[in-house]
């Protein structure tokens with residue numbers, strides 16, 4: 001009988017090791033891996049048994065004169081897993097220190113260090129040399145302090161259910177602190193370490209089992225069945241079977257971009273399944289919402305029943321994020337899959353759509369560089385009825401919150417419009433007096449050939465609803481769902497028929513910096529039973545996350561569908577260091593300190609392009625750029641239209657709005673002064689208490705967004721009086 005096709009997988013560690021070898025050697029490894037994937041039993045591939053290896057299934061394979069690969073090659077089945085690559089001796093040392101086996105309870109394939117077992121074995125065999133094992137070491141150090149209480153008071157079967165290997169039970173029972181847990185991280189399989197970390201932080205066991213797809217196996221696990229283990233979602237967190245040569249090429253070309261292949265089980269659960277209608281995925285900053293949305297799009301268009309010629313719309317609020325997503329989708333999709341996905345920010349989509357349908361007007365924005373919108377507004381404001389004594393800010397807010405958002409188009413409409421949530425009450429007569437201002441604004445815009453984005457969206461919606469343009473998509477995936485207006489959400493609803501897998505929306509209202517709260521259900525998007533949340537932060541450290549969320553803790557933040565969302569149910573898995581917060585008497589002192597920090601970071605191997613200085617306004621960005629340059633620090637200001645090209649040298653400069661969606665190893669929030677953050681003109685331009693409160697929430701969200709872009713280091717500095725936000729304790 002013909003032997004089944006061999007299954008070749010790559011571990012995340014292999015890719016990491018591959019990334020670390022010199023470029024000149026990578027070519028040989030690539031050629032080897034390609035040959036190996038095609039036929040791991042090819043005559044030219046010699047499997048050497050590794051003496052001293054704790055894992056009987058480890059073999060070494062020769063790549064060239066110097067380099068060896070470490071492969072898991074079990075006797076049974078037809079599975080080959082590339083685990084590591086390194087120089088001959090280093091590869092062997094790695095192999096001796098690790099073990100890769102199937103967990104008998106969870107059925108996942110686990111990789112972890114066995115160094116401590118080796119030490120133990122050595123001590124066992126030489127009684128005169130009694131070095132303590134890590135467990136003993138910890139117990140010994142604990143003897144000098146208070147009697148140690150175990151960190152986990154859990155039965156063995158519970159520890160086994162979260163993937164702790166049998167041989168690590170004693171070690172886990174002996175732990176008495178989170179610090180001790182962090183120290184043994186590498187001796188545990190990743191999922192067991194994370195589950196213990198989350199348990200220690202107070203996450204309920206049930207939730208962890210659910211997040212990690214660790215529900216009890218219905219059938220007994222066969223610890224020799226490596227093929228079945230590769231299908232386990234927990235295994236897929238670290239091991240991946242490339243579908244074809246192209247996918248293998250994509251993996252090796254970007255070995256450190258783990259998100260491309262290794263989804264966390266909680267992410268995979270959202271991506272690879274049919275949903276019976278619209279899905280809403282919440283998640284704090286850095287929890288992988290964009291990653292999930294991209295994989296969801298790829299998964300949908302790669303299904304065998306995806307109709308020929310059908311299209312998927314992937315949309316976002318900001319244009320830079322749409323650019324990044326289009327780039328990243330190309331990295332995970334085949335050209336055929338990529339062709340089925342249209343990536344465009346919604347405003348641009350609307351503009352193209354209405355133009356194609358004969359609409360001549362150009363969309364203009366308040367505060368736009370061209371000043372078109374603001375000029376029209378000034379003309380309209382000439383009609384303000386002075387006798388009412390309402391401030392100018394009132395009219396702007398009324399225009400945004402009532403006229404545009406409810407598409408009020410006549411005086412009669414205005415009489416009937418809802419003004420719930422507006423601080424100033426108006427009777428019918430007053431509305432009649434005010435109406436001409438808004439009528440004039442539309443007139444001014446129309447005369448100059450302009451339109452607001454709200455009106456253009458409304459027009460697009462009309463075209464679809466009246467059937468004038470039957471454009472539709474087979475599925476719509478949305479990132480930054482929190483920033484879409486009600487009308488925009490209704491438009492998205494109209495773009496795809498109500499059907500299985502129709503809409504997939506990710507978002508986080510803690511990061512809402514443009515619009516006001518909306519509710520999906522009011523826009524015809526019914527997510528009942530299909531609301532989910534991502535809970536692990538991959539980007540920032542825990543201490544940065546805590547600091548960045550503290551500012552929003554007492555603020556009620558919505559869940560995009562009329563409910564409340566919280567910040568205390570997501571975590572980072574690396575503690576990291578506290579953000580550094582400094583105040584200076586003047587900008588000169590501040591910049592001097594920044595320059596010193598930049599120098600220090602360079603010593604720590606952080607390149608200039610991995611540092612981003614963030615300020616509240618464009619003007620401030622320009623000032624800091626100038627002063628840094630005067631101090632000999634090259635800078636590069638991020639533009640609105642282009643994605644950041646990290647090959648360009650220089651410390652990045654960006655406004656808090658521009659940095660949204662990006663991430664940097666080091667973020668320096670600068671000029672966080674009183675009056676600047678929150679921006680006093682943003683808060684005080686309104687005399688309406690409700691508006692002021694909402695503007696303050698937007699400003700807090702902006703601060704939160706900026707702080708959560710930091711991967712490892714967060715510096716916050718001010719000069720003169722510091723912002724009141726800096727006084728809030730994390």
Ligand SMILES: Nc1ncnc2c1ncn2[C@@H]1O[C@H](COP(=O)(O)OP(=O)(O)OP(=O)(O)O)[C@@H](O)[C@H]1O
Pocket residue numbers: 258259262263264267283284285286287288289290291292508511538539660661662663708
């Ligand atoms: N499965 C994964 N494996 C490795 N890295 C991941 C994974 N998922 C996400 N990440 C990384 O975590 C970081 C945050 O991901 P992403 O931008 O998707 O989060 P987000 O929730 O959209 O963030 P935000 O809302 O703050 O913009 C990125 O660096 C991404 O590559």
